[in-house]
Amino acid sequence: MSLAPTAASSRCVYDAPMALDATLSHTRGMEPEAAKARNHRQVQDLMKAIVGPIPVEAFLDGFLPRRKSWSKAPSHPRKHAFKVVPPNAATAEGICGPLMDALNKATKRCPGYLFHNTSQRSLHPRRLAHMKPHICCYAAENLDVVQRAGVQDRSEFGYAEFFIDVKPSPSHDYFADPSTPPITEERTSHDFIAPAEDLEVRKHRDRALGQHIAYVTEIFARQHRVSVFSVSLAGSRARLLRWDRAGCVVTESFDLRERADLFYNFLWHFSQSTHRRRGHDVTIEVASSEEEELFRESIKAHVIAQLALEEGSSLDDALRQHYKPGHVAVVHVLAHGYPATAAHVHRFIVSRPVVSPLHLTGRSTTGYWAVDPRTGNVVFLKDTWRAYPPVDLEGETLGRMHDQGVRNIPDIVCHGDVPDYIPQDDHEVDPRDVQVSETDEYQDDACVCKVMGDSVVVAKHWHYRVVLGTVGYGLRDLRGTGELLHATYDVFHAMTDALRLDSRLHRDISVGNIILVRDRGADVRRGVLVDWETSCRVDDTGRAVEPGRVGTWFFMSIEMLRNAKNNRAHTFQDDMESLLYVVFYCSLLWLPHALPEKQLAITMNLLFEYSDSISAGRIGGHGKIVNARRRVHIDMAAFRPPMQDWLQTVMEFHHPVAHTSEEYADRWTNPEYLDRFWGDFLKTHVLDRDDRVVHGHLQATGVYKAVSVAASTEAILLGGRSSDERTSAPPRKRTRRTTATIDAPPVEPRRSNRIREKQERVQAAPSSSKQSALSKARPRARRPKTSSRKK
Secondary structure, eight states: OOOOOOGGGGSOOOSOOOOBOTTSSSBTTOOGGGHHHHHHHHHHHHTTSEEEEEOHHHHHHHHSOOOTTSOOOOSOOOTTTTTTSOSOOSSTHHHHHHHHHHHHTTGGGSTTEEEEEOTTSSSSTTBTTTOOOSEEEEEHHHHHHHHHSOTTOOHHHHHOSEEEEEESSGGGOSBOOOSSOSSOHHHHHOBSBOOOSOHHHHHHHHHHHHHHHHHHHHHHHHSOBSOEEEEEEETTEEEEEEEETTEEEEEOOEETTTOHHHHHHHHHHHHHSOTTTTTBOTTEEEOOHHHHHHHHHHHHHHHHHHHTOOSSHHHHHHHHTTOOTTOOEEEEEEOTTSOSSGGGEEEEEEOSOSBOOOOSSSOOOEEEEEEOTTTOOEEEEEEEEEESSOSSOHHHHHHHHHHHTOSSOOOEEEEEEOBSSOOSSSOOOOTTOBOBOOGGGGTTOTTOOBBTTBOOOOOOEEEEEEEESOOOEEGGGOOSHHHHHHHHHHHHHHHHHHHHHHOEEOOOOOGGGEEEEOOTTOSSOEEEEOOOTTOEEBOTTSBBSSOSOOSOGGGOOHHHHHOTTOOOOOBHHHHHHHHHHHHHHHHHHHSOOSOOHHHHHHHHIIIIIOEEEETTEEEEOHHHHHHHHHOHHHHHHOOOHHHHHHHHHHHHHHSOSSSOTTTTTTTTTSHHHHHHHHHHHHHHOOOOSSOOOOOSSHHHHOOOOOOOHHHHOOBOOSSSOOHHHHHSOOOOOOOOOOOOOOSSOSSOOHHHHHHHHHHHHHHHSOHHHHHHHHHHHSOOOOOOOOSSOOO
């Protein structure tokens, strides 16, 4: 059934679909209500990965180097071609208009590309998650496609080659260049982040940077990209930026009005470079109509087999999770360990992913149901950016464990690092020509400054794909108590087999890493433990050879969450505890219990979401400690008898309350006790197969509560006030937060300690000085608010 590649292989793939939420009506993870928090996290993460400032000439030579094959550049532009751009303006629009006029006159410097003002192509152009870049650059053949799309569409990100983000004044620049040349002590100690004494200015500037990062992240998600270029303009001062999965390289600032040649050189280099140099992943190509038909029919058949569906709306909805008509591509995977020739390249057809990357840096995993055109079989394709150097490649780990007989892990089809390009004949690709991050290669340059007082340390990432022959649905789709306990028992066997046969811990037991698979002829779906990328070997004592936290915060063990220094080595008991929390989490969200909606939200926060920051680092686990000592959360939930009995018994193994510690000393350290209990429990209990209940919680529904946009998002404002800000409703009054009464707080409030120490000093002080000391210890009264503003 093999289908040959078509002439479409020379085209880049644009406007890739993103994963849908549970309602199948919105993009998963892109909720406007969470945009402010998303952008804030993006800014915090980027602080560890900003490299700059580097000279513009070095930036172009490194990322868009001149080639002899380029045609001759047009005559040198007028020195003051961008004099029409004002040095500053009241609003960003005051910069965009003149800039667009200048760009439209510079088409010869960027042949084949057109610029378009996209900032107003939105129903709410100044609200988070609705905003679009001020100016986007498109391939000439794509601009018409974008203009025909509706303003509520996000196709601008699906087709943008690069974008220009505009701020009205040079004072809004997030970065500050040093005044000294490279290789000087003053420069190496200089901080690249611009100082801001005014907290309000800093807040808006942070939000502007967060929005810039959000644009880049969405382009990565809606295109198949290795890197993305952007331009940051503050007044007439510009910086060029190049983004990849390791971070961002930023140039020195230059004035468009005085150095038009630098910007023109960037446009010329960009237009003349290959698709790969401009940031596209050229190992992905547009699928043919025959390949799209094969994909649709194969995915449809697999959905029917996994969900036991018949033709109708339910089947159509299930198909939409994986397929968007007209948006089908072919992904190439070069088999690891084989020569990089066309004979060893596998082709897989994909469309809509089930997982889209929503973070700029890190692994940035995308996951697809894919189809092998040679066989028509449905497989799972995982596209990720692995850290370098790896202890074990995930594909090698899975292959070895399969040979050893580890149960309930996915079959491996092929895997390998992604080459820069796919050979069209038997020409062998140099093994060094693989897709890697490049930001890290500039961090040691003499011109690079510190960020937030620290030297920049950026890790290299390698683009890697692994294809699995086991494809199913996530544990979130469980149908009842029986399926939950049977599937997680299967996962327990995968964990114990891996430890016994390969001396390996998974280290990320979580809801997202367990899938439900219906084997041919089986009535009950089995559980399969996936994502072994962060697994590692254990030493002779049973501890992970690589210390530190790895995994999903919600499901980490108490001991891992309490380890603020993040230097504790993982154990098998930590994975067992994580599996216990997976069962508890799923039961709270999708099985019957007695908790009302508000109490469920409190319970979920205390058990899974809670964290605190202390001087040594981040800690959590408070709700888990309380539940271990008193069974508070299990008792309040009051599940139906089988699930309640299972949770109470396993919690007793983990942390005895009804039995003495001596009596149950080895119930948790020896996994055989849990194995024996669990197996007997499934044999002796009749478990409901269809008692699924979707409770009213975000983690259960995947849908944010309806909130007015004005109350839940904010305009990013640098310069004049936006019309949206002028007409928005006043913010809602904050209410005092209430939480359930709990014992044994994990960390004593540091502020309370300081006040108590002052009071103790007062008691010990002479009476003449007590009044003075008390006045210092007593908190100040707030100044009453006035009804008028200072003009």
